[in-house]
Amino acid sequence: MVRQKIQIKKIDNLTARQVTFSKRRRGVCKKAQELFTLCDAEIALIVFSATGKLFHYSSSSMMELIERHRRQPENSSKLGQPSLQLQENNSYGVLSKMLEDKSRELRQLSGEELQELDMDELMKLEKMVQGGLNRVVETKNEIFLKEISSLKKKESKLMEENAMLKQQADFMQKSEGTGNGIHQSNPSECIRNSRGYDTSLRLGYLNVH
Structure with a gap:
C-alpha cells in the first residue's frame, strides 16, 4: 500500500491532531538527539502543545543553553572558528551528557526506567x-x-x-601426690605446740623416797 502524503495544514479533527502531535513530537526529539550524537551539537528544544502542556529536550542543561543563547552576539554566525568559550561549553555539554548516560545506566541496573x-x-x-x-x-x-x-x-x-x-595440670598433680606422704614421728620426739612449750613424753624410773 502506498503511503499517502499528508497535506501540511492544520488538522481539523481533534483526535487526529493529538495523535499526529504525539508522533511528530517524538520524531522531532529523536532527530534532535541524533543531531547531538552525530554532530556534537548543543540542542535545546521547547514545545508547547495546543493545550499548553510543555515538552522539552536538551543535550545538556536547558537553562545554561538558554542563557548561552541570550549572550550570543549577532555576528557570531560570521566567525570562521569557534571561540574558546564555545569549545569549553561543548566540552561541558559532552561531560554532562556522559554523566547523564551513566546515571541512567545505573538506574537501569537497579531495575528502573526499563520501559524505554x-x-x-x-x-x-x-x-x-x-x-x-x-x-x-x-x-x-x-x-x-x-x-x-x-x-x-x-x-x-x-x-x-x-x-x-x-x-601441666597432670604434672602438678603427680608432683603433689609424691610430696604429701605420711611422716611418722618418734614417740620420744619433741613436739611443740603453738606457744612453744615442750610437750614431749619422757620415760624414766621414778625414785621413791
Whole structure:
C-alpha cells in the first residue's frame, strides 16, 4: 500500500491532531538527539502543545543553553572558528551528557526506567547484571573461605594450648601426690605446740623416797 502524503495544514479533527502531535513530537526529539550524537551539537528544544502542556529536550542543561543563547552576539554566525568559550561549553555539554548516560545506566541496573529499552538492550542489560552478580558471588565465596581458614587456624591453636595446659595440670598433680606422704614421728620426739612449750613424753624410773 502506498503511503499517502499528508497535506501540511492544520488538522481539523481533534483526535487526529493529538495523535499526529504525539508522533511528530517524538520524531522531532529523536532527530534532535541524533543531531547531538552525530554532530556534537548543543540542542535545546521547547514545545508547547495546543493545550499548553510543555515538552522539552536538551543535550545538556536547558537553562545554561538558554542563557548561552541570550549572550550570543549577532555576528557570531560570521566567525570562521569557534571561540574558546564555545569549545569549553561543548566540552561541558559532552561531560554532562556522559554523566547523564551513566546515571541512567545505573538506574537501569537497579531495575528502573526499563520501559524505554528494546529487547536487544534488555538482553544486554541482563548480561551485565548477571556478570556483576557472578562477580559478587565469587567475591563472597572467597571471603567466606578465608574466614573458614582463619577459624580453623584459631581452633588448632586453641587445641594446642589446651593440650599443653592439660599436661601441666597432670604434672602438678603427680608432683603433689609424691610430696604429701605420711611422716611418722618418734614417740620420744619433741613436739611443740603453738606457744612453744615442750610437750614431749619422757620415760624414766621414778625414785621413791
